[in-house]
């Protein structure tokens with residue numbers, strides 16, 4: 494048997510999607526974990542690539558978990574290789590500080606990120622927007638350039654206009670993806686646009702069952718037409734810096750890397766140290782002031798937290 498991927502884990506059963514099957518002929522194998530997992534530290538996770546054997550009753554047994562490339566804790570999914578970070582251009586107002594915070598967390602996991610600005614239909618073409626809440630096309634372009642300049646893939650999407658959905662799908666081809674972003678930005682709407690009828694139905698069903706009532710709602714990976722899998726629940730909802738320490742924060746700001754190599758002190762925190770090339774780059778404008786400001790802010794938060802615990 495070829496390996497498969499666990500797409501759902503429920504009540505001691507693992508639902509395994511064999512590799513290399515067409516979506517039309519998906520035949521999920523319901524598996525039990527072999528007893529051996531119970532004695533070991535490792536528990537099969539959704540997203541795990543596993544070896545399995547079919548049993549006589551058409552079910553199967555998971556016999557081995559293949560090495561993981563990544564492991565998310567919230568939601569618990571193994572082998573995620575793309576995070577689609579969703580922010581709306583407005584409603585709620587685009588908050589770049591929060592965006593950078595999400596980026597820090599994702600960078601810390603080492604997983605690739607695709608930045609997605611959605612609700613583009615709400616953009617105002619007016620360049621001198623009088624309403625402070627409005628986001629203009631020009632302003633979004635400026636922000637897009639900023640993040641593209643750092644090296645991020647930036648997409649502009651709208652579920653309402655069905656814009657950019659194909660582009661997201663492209664980045665999820667053959668990948669395991671998770672959507673992330675604050676609530677209300679339009680993640681579920683994008684997900685619904687991406688997924689064919691079969692999966693929409695399961696979404697509706699879980700809503701009817703009142704998924705909010707179950708605190709330990711299960712995670713499920715939904716198969717896409719292009720061989721990708723996407724989690725039906727957002728990730729990175731809790732944003733604290735418990736796992737990122739002051740010394741590694743700088744490395745979560747990708748564009749600091751080159752300058753930081755030139756800093757006089759190894760482990761330079763880019764605060765007040767002499768000969769700090771990161772601060773030089775900020776002064777020259779090669780590193781955006783907004784990014785450096787957020788770095789300082791997050792560094793302060795990490796230090797405050799350390800003091801408290």
Ligand code: GDP
Pocket residue numbers: 611612613614615650651652653654674675676677678679680681682683
């Ligand atoms: P989530 O909490 O991130 O999953 O956000 P939802 O997908 O539930 O969307 C939150 C609200 O934004 C809903 O009222 C949606 O109808 C609305 N919304 C989502 N996508 C778009 C969009 O592309 N354009 C507009 N105008 N509204 C959207």
Ligand code: ZN
Pocket residue numbers: 753756757761762763764766768769770771772
């Ligand atoms: Zn420095």
